[in-house]
Amino acid sequence: MMLVVDPTSHVPPYEQARRQLLALIESGELPPGHRLPTVRRLAEDLGLAVNTVARTYRELEQEGAVQTRGRHGTFVAVRGADVEREAARAAQQYARRVRELGVDPGTAVRLVQDALG
Amino acid sequence: MDRTQSLVIVLVVAAVAWAVITLVPGVVARAADRYARALDLRLDAATADDVLTRMRPRERAGAWAGALAASAVAGVALVTAAPTTPDPWPGREDASVLPLVVVGAYFLGHALGHAGVAWAQVRRPRPPEGPRVARLRTPTHADYVPPHERWSGWVAVGVAAVVALVLVVAYVLPVGELGAFPWALLAATLVLPGLAMAAYELTARRVLDRGQVAETPLALAWDDALRSRMLRDVLTAALFVTYALPVWLLLLVGGDLTGGWPGNPAVGLVNGMLLLLLGAGVVMALVSAGLRPRRHVRERLWPAGTAARPAESDLEAGPAAGTEAQR
Numbered sequence: 001m002m003l004v005v006d007p008t009s010h011v012p013p014y015e016q017a018r019r020q021l022l023a024l025i026e027s028g029e030l031p032p033g034h035r036l037p038t039v040r041r042l043a044e045d046l047g048l049a050v051n052t053v054a055r056t057y058r059e060l061e062q063e064g065a066v067q068t069r070g071r072h073g074t075f076v077a078v079r080g081a082d083v084e085r086e087a088a089r090a091a092q093q094y095a096r097r098v099r100e101l102g103v104d105p106g107t108a109v110r111l112v113q114d115a116l117g
Numbered sequence: 118m119d120r121t122q123s124l125v126i127v128l129v130v131a132a133v134a135w136a137v138i139t140l141v142p143g144v145v146a147r148a149a150d151r152y153a154r155a156l157d158l159r160l161d162a163a164t165a166d167d168v169l170t171r172m173r174p175r176e177r178a179g180a181w182a183g184a185l186a187a188s189a190v191a192g193v194a195l196v197t198a199a200p201t202t203p204d205p206w207p208g209r210e211d212a213s214v215l216p217l218v219v220v221g222a223y224f225l226g227h228a229l230g231h232a233g234v235a236w237a238q239v240r241r242p243r244p245p246e247g248p249r250v251a252r253l254r255t256p257t258h259a260d261y262v263p264p265h266e267r268w269s270g271w272v273a274v275g276v277a278a279v280v281a282l283v284l285v286v287a288y289v290l291p292v293g294e295l296g297a298f299p300w301a302l303l304a305a306t307l308v309l310p311g312l313a314m315a316a317y318e319l320t321a322r323r324v325l326d327r328g329q330v331a332e333t334p335l336a337l338a339w340d341d342a343l344r345s346r347m348l349r350d351v352l353t354a355a356l357f358v359t360y361a362l363p364v365w366l367l368l369l370v371g372g373d374l375t376g377g378w379p380g381n382p383a384v385g386l387v388n389g390m391l392l393l394l395l396g397a398g399v400v401m402a403l404v405s406a407g408l409r410p411r412r413h414v415r416e417r418l419w420p421a422g423t424a425a426r427p428a429e430s431d432l433e434a435g436p437a438a439g440t441e442a443q444r
Contacts, residue, residue: 001252001253002250002251002252002334002337003250003251003253004248004249004250005248005249005251006248006249007248007249008246008247021253034253034254036253037252037254038255041328043328044327044328045249045251045252045329046249047249
């Protein structure tokens with residue numbers, strides 16, 4: 001997957017990058033959880049200022065398209081149907097673990113409800 | 118002049134001749150053509166210009182640095198072995214390993230020259246105008262160097278240490294009669310392979326941390342290809358050091374042994390380890406050649422599917438018109 005930025009275009013570079021990233025995320029070509037290059041690396045590759053790429057990532061984060069997880073980097077966010085799929089996966093992991101621990105289903109559900117507040 | 122000295126002179130002449138040949142216009146272009154075909158990567162006129170601008174100084178610096186290192190080592194060795202100067206290792210049949218040392222010096226010099234220029238080129242200026250492309254996944258070390266090559270280097274470090282330690286144990290116990298012991302070479306066999314591989318890993322990390330300047334996907338693919346070539350060159354030098362040191366050590370120790378197996382158990386131990394090492398080297402070289410390591414970068418970063426994208430459709434190799442035009 002490539003990002004192409006043309007500095008001679010009338011569209012500002014940060015906006016070109018934002019649009020392309022958003023299109024790739026919405027089309028599913030960039031799957032949820034995909035780790036994006038660091039701001040510094042993408043800026044270096046595209047010959048842009050670090051602030052320009054940081055602005056692209058910030059705007060995508062405000063739109064909910066990406067998530068920044070501190071030092072771990074920037075990732076494509078889990079959204080819509082992906083959220084349910086991820087939650088189902090987490091629930092299956094929880095169910096497997098409580099079965100291993102020998103917790104009865106009623107207690108397991110109560111523990112989830114307590115955790116959810 | 119004995120046979121070893123003649124072989125060393127032939128090796129040095131070959132290294133210098135190759136360095137001179139790289140100055141001939143068209144030689145590097147043909148090398149680029151061959152590399153393009155090996156990678157199944159197109160080299161059109163626009164890209165060839167940039168690729169050759171980068172390849173020419175790298176190949177020439179590598180060849181000349183290799184020739185210089187080989188000549189220097191051969192010169193020092195031949196002068197110190199001359200009848201007018203004292204024999205540095207009296208009584209040893211060390212001359213037989215001299216060609217190995219000269220070849221090692223060539224590889225080291227070549228890797229240093231090639232990597233030095235490649236390193237300087239990482240900072241080449243970016244064209245002020247025009248589109249720029251970037252990959253949305255940061256490539257890793259494993260994308261450029263086949264895992265079997267990288268890990269075999271570390272395995273070889275372990276093997277070198279085991280060979281050195283086995284010899285120390287055999288000397289201390291003692292196992293048979295080992296004769297005079299080359300302690301300095303033994304220490305080098307313990308330490309230098311690890312240092313060589315660590316230096317390679319450090320170089321790789323620094324190179325991978327750098328951004329990639331590319332105006333088209335094809336230019337990015339070539340940047341990947343040249344990065345891979347440079348990293349594999351440096352790794353070859355580190356591998357050679359790692360592999361040659363224990364071989365050299367065993368040859369030196371073996372050359373000083375008296376008697377035969379089973380009268381002197383040390384003969385069996387040293388020659389057994391040497392045969393194992395040489396056999397493993399041959400097997401590794403054959404396996405590596407069979408796995409087509411040059412194509413690794415193409416298959417990892419630019420697999421066949423990516424060529425379906427319109428912007429990348431020109432990746433597939435066609436006639437290397439660009440390099441033809443350069444001749």
